[in-house]
Amino acid sequence: MSRVAGVIRMQLKDWIWIALPWIVLLSAFFVNLILFATIDTEEENYTGALASIFIILFTNGIMTINQQFSFALGFSVRRKDYFWGTTAVVLILSALYAAALTVLTLVERASGGWGARLHFFRVHSLSDGSAAEWGWIMFVAFLNMFFAGFVFSCWKRRFGLKALFALLVVLALVLIVVSVLGTYYEGWDNLYRLLKPLSVGKLFTWLIIPPAINAFISYLLLRRTTA
């Protein structure tokens, strides 16, 4: 068996990829459904609980370095194979989950919010376009969440905890400087004017860049990481 396929099989043996996110999401869904079905209300009910599955992808990005990376390296797996196997798992699952959530959103819409005016899967102004666009937005969001967690975890693993704090401080400073400068030079207005004509779907197409960069940096960091 190819080593990448081995890593994919190894990852999927862990419940954090499939069981955990759906248990959390679906239990939140049913609690909300029962809640809003029993209290008879005329209002439209939004929950925001959909975010939980995205947050789990973020924490998985952090955890897999400590859990599966050390394990795999100890079992004679190349860093490269770990990276590509894990990336494959994330790409495949993100696509499947985005598709599944899109279907659930459509059902929700057709059933009038599950007969209880519950808008669990709908997100205001993001999910109002076509089904394909909504699916694409969620797919890109999954990748952003996972690789954000992944790159920080790789950095910590490579350089240690102090270096992680240092990185966070530097990033915070950069953010402050950029926002101050942006306000000073009226950059925010220009940015808004630039982005305004874009649809959310197009906007998220641009957002494929950050996870790609994070993935690339993660790979470079892993190349020099020890068990």
Add this chain to the structure above:
Amino acid sequence: MDDSRPIFLQIAEKIENDIIEGVLPEESQVPSTNQFAAFYQINPATAAKGVNELVDQGILYKKRGIGMFVKEGSRSVLIEKRKALFYDQYVLSMLREAQKLGITNAEVADMIRKGENG
């Protein structure tokens, strides 16, 4: 197994003892290297070295594809060898100890006779 002496020598000695005591009669098959290794929990290469030591001395010989066998006449060869060793290891050091304690050779001989009867 005694960890302070080469183990291959100890294996060779064990086989020698078995031949002298008749446990391994002449023309009988000697256990395989792997059997020695498993029984004494020792490295098979070390066991093989012990067996080969006796092949070199002409005590054992190899039948191709079957294994190692005890050569005819090897028992008496071994007994002669052990007799020489016996004189060197036991008799000489006994006489040295006797000298230290002021026991004459005649007295030692008496003691040996006493040991025979007792």
Add this chain to the structure above:
Amino acid sequence: MSAVIEVNHLRKSYGQVKAIDDVSFQIEADKIYGMLGRNGAGKTTLMHILTAQGFATSGDLKVFGEHPYENEKVLRNICFIKESQKYPDTFSVKNVLDVSADFFPKWDRDFANSLIADFQLPLKRNVKKLSRGMLSSLGIVVGLASRAPLTIFDEPYLGLDAVARSLFYDRLLEDYSEHPRTIILSTHLIDEVSRLLEHVIVIDSGKVILDEETDTIRGRAYAVAGAASKVEDFLRGKQVIHREPFGGLLTAAVIGAGDGRDRHEAEGMGLEIQPVSLQQLVVHLSKINQVQGKEGERA
């Protein structure tokens, strides 16, 4: 004999600390090696580098003729059972075996199952919930059933009782006889495994201080004991590796076979010749190495 591992002038330092200090040695194919030395001598660091899980500061390293770093051809032939191996929190014993089957090309499932039965490992139990001994047993099962051409065990029997250790030696020898491969046992407990080893490499303070066939080392030194003045007379002109005075008595370890002329000479002087075990010998040599190391620093 082809070399499975070739190490030349390998160094690894953490700042000022030299964990591996100019180490060179070869490991030949299909032998059982012992990597011996005290805790913290540098064994584990060295093995991490050999398996490309750690990096050397300088020096050459070849495993199966190539550098192991990110080298699939080399790595798939290595199984390194680490004392500190981490397992994913949710993994059961069975999960670990399934993963092993995917990563070790020569994995023998039937052999693994028979070992699981021998060591009485609960297949469904979470690895996190295994005792130290069971964790060691799991490592032994993976290491043996992997049949990897280069199998390395680092302190494989922590927490194992005498029965389980003996079982490990039995299974190791049986399977090695049928499927010869290169095996490295790294340990600080020398006496018990020394019989299994064809060759030993002793590491101390990051240096190789002994690299020899085990049987050659056995009987390489002997101890002589008696009245201190007489022992000192006897020691003149001999290579002494250890002195242990006790009242007016002295026991000294000397390089040599301790037979023939030496034995006669000692007995003639009323001194007693005693054996020196491999463990004792390694301890003596380590001490000499440390003394020399300190003198080297001063110089």
